Amino acid sequence: MAHNPYMDIMNVQGEKDLEENLFIEAIEAFGVEVWYLPRTLINVEELYYEPQQVIFESAKKIDVYIKEQMGFAGGGDILTKFGIQIRDECTLQMSVKVFREIFADVPDYHNPHEGDLIVLVLDNELVSTKRMYFQIKFIQDEAMFYPLGRMIMYEFSVELFDLAGELFRTGNPKIDSINVNYPVSNVATTAPDDTATIETREGGVIDWSEDNPFSEDF
Amino acid sequence: MLGYNYYYNNSLKDYILIFGSLFDEIFVKKHDELGNQINELKIPISYGPVENFSSMVERRDMDSAGQSVSITLPRLSYEITHIAHDSSRKLNKRYEVVKVNPSSNNSVQTEFTPVPYNITFELSILTNTLTDGLVIVEQIVPFFTPEATIDLKSDNISDLNIPITLESISFNDNTGDSAVEERRVLIWTLEFTFKSFFFSPIRTKKIIKKPIINIKITTNDYETIQEIPYTATKNWSQLTITDENIQWLEEITIN
Numbered sequence: 001m002a003h004n005p006y007m008d009i010m011n012v013q014g015e016k017d018l019e020e021n022l023f024i025e026a027i028e029a030f031g032v033e034v035w036y037l038p039r040t041l042i043n044v045e046e047l048y049y050e051p052q053q054v055i056f057e058s059a060k061k062i063d064v065y066i067k068e069q070m071g072f073a074g075g076g077d078i079l080t081k082f083g084i085q086i087r088d089e090c091t092l093q094m095s096v097k098v099f100r101e102i103f104a105d106v107p108d109y110h111n112p113h114e115g116d117l118i119v120l121v122l123d124n125e126l127v128s129t130k131r132m133y134f135q136i137k138f139i140q141d142e143a144m145f146y147p148l149g150r151m152i153m154y155e156f157s158v159e160l161f162d163l164a165g166e167l168f169r170t171g172n173p174k175i176d177s178i179n180v181n182y183p184v185s186n187v188a189t190t191a192p193d194d195t196a197t198i199e200t201r202e203g204g205v206i207d208w209s210e211d212n213p214f215s216e217d218f
Numbered sequence: 219m220l221g222y223n224y225y226y227n228n229s230l231k232d233y234i235l236i237f238g239s240l241f242d243e244i245f246v247k248k249h250d251e252l253g254n255q256i257n258e259l260k261i262p263i264s265y266g267p268v269e270n271f272s273s274m275v276e277r278r279d280m281d282s283a284g285q286s287v288s289i290t291l292p293r294l295s296y297e298i299t300h301i302a303h304d305s306s307r308k309l310n311k312r313y314e315v316v317k318v319n320p321s322s323n324n325s326v327q328t329e330f331t332p333v334p335y336n337i338t339f340e341l342s343i344l345t346n347t348l349t350d351g352l353v354i355v356e357q358i359v360p361f362f363t364p365e366a367t368i369d370l371k372s373d374n375i376s377d378l379n380i381p382i383t384l385e386s387i388s389f390n391d392n393t394g395d396s397a398v399e400e401r402r403v404l405i406w407t408l409e410f411t412f413k414s415f416f417f418s419p420i421r422t423k424k425i426i427k428k429p430i431i432n433i434k435i436t437t438n439d440y441e442t443i444q445e446i447p448y449t450a451t452k453n454w455s456q457l458t459i460t461d462e463n464i465q466w467l468e469e470i471t472i473n
Contacts, residue, residue: 163289
């Protein structure tokens with residue numbers, strides 16, 4: 001059987017554009033505006049394929065649609081032996097066309113990457129604004145399976161970000177200030193809780209003056 | 219009960235602090251392709267089991283600055299997992315340690331020999347990259363051969379040398395066994411044995427200043443022939459070995 005040339009819905013350019021524009025308009029109407037932060041890798045260790053350092057150097061606004069309507073998915077707030085860990089997750093949808101237009105000025109960056117960040121701005125009040133830093137775990141680019149013969153949507157599985165010394169140099173002080181509020185990066189300091197208590201309290205107990213293997217003079 | 223009033227030497231808490239302080243100066247440094255240092259992280263450490271409410275309040279205080287992340291990494295956590303008596307270090311339980319009583323000249327402080335217990339500590343390292351974990355582990359392992367000894371001084375604990383032994387290291391990486399959407403979790407677990415002592419309550423005893431000696435001379439059938447009561451009049455607390463003292467001791471023998 002030959003393909004029917006009179007019902008070739010996969011190759012009608014006008015229909016494709018109409019559908020994509022409707023999709024973009026729906027996201028603009030019912031979605032939220034987020035900051036998208038591409039990840040820059042510094043000195044990738046080829047043995048483990050891990051970067052020595054991650055820097056976020058730019059932040060661009062883009063509209064996304066949040067699939068979850070009644071709250072975040074994921075494990076929620078968990079008290080582990082490492083402290084409170086918040087395992088919020090959600091699924092975001094974004095227009096392929098809009099993404100490529102926004103990042104057109106960035107060389108060799110035509111598609112989103114796993115590991116990039118999305119800063120979700122919630123509770124945007126004058127007094128307090130809550131910015132939640134989500135990291136893209138997986139990009140499902142075929143979630144909407146080529147309607148009318150064109151891929152028009154990215155679907156991101158994102159989780160709340162594990163901050164591990166990444167540097168924020170986007171130029172947006174509200175985003176970059178995370179390096180100040182969670183000061184585990186850039187300078188030799190520590191989180192405001194934890195270690196300080198131990199360092200203060202052990203002072204009168206342990207004798208560092210002796211030749212012990214942990215002293216600096218050993 | 220065991221016959222004593224309330225006492226608390228704070229020993230376990232001190233041991234927890236001591237153990238944690240061994241690992242409170244660990245750093246991870248990041249370098250670019252040219253070898254220039256571009257970042258330095260001081261790795262926070264905390265005792266694992268904490269109260270839920272306080273942790274949540276503290277977490278909200280941190281988030282109140284306006285930003286929210288899942289957790290900051292890398293991170294160290296430690297906790298006591300086991301405490302067991304160490305019979306190989308047991309001392310004579312009748313022996314008492316005598317100390318000067320700083321608040322009185324007429325009494326001394328005594329305490330029984332401490333009881334040896336081995337405390338098992340578990341130190342956990344949470345990272346999201348293998349590199350960070352390797353850097354941290356390598357800053358710990360060389361100091362334990364597999365034992366390292368530290369010196370303690372405290373009002374609560376007598377001066378002690380505490381050997382700490384690194385018993386084992388295990389590693390868990392969920393990469394490869396999970397879906398691509400799963401959060402990567404790398405946990406190193408180091409198990410240590412902390413050879414501690416626990417101390418009984420300090421008791422106050424009066425100084426013996428006036429010994430009374432009743433000497434009995436008996437036959438082989440324990441029949442008393444003669445009783446010689448004697449009360450020493452010397453000030454025993456100031457007794458020093460001089461010729462006069464030797465003479466005095468000889469007189470006791472003669473009598």
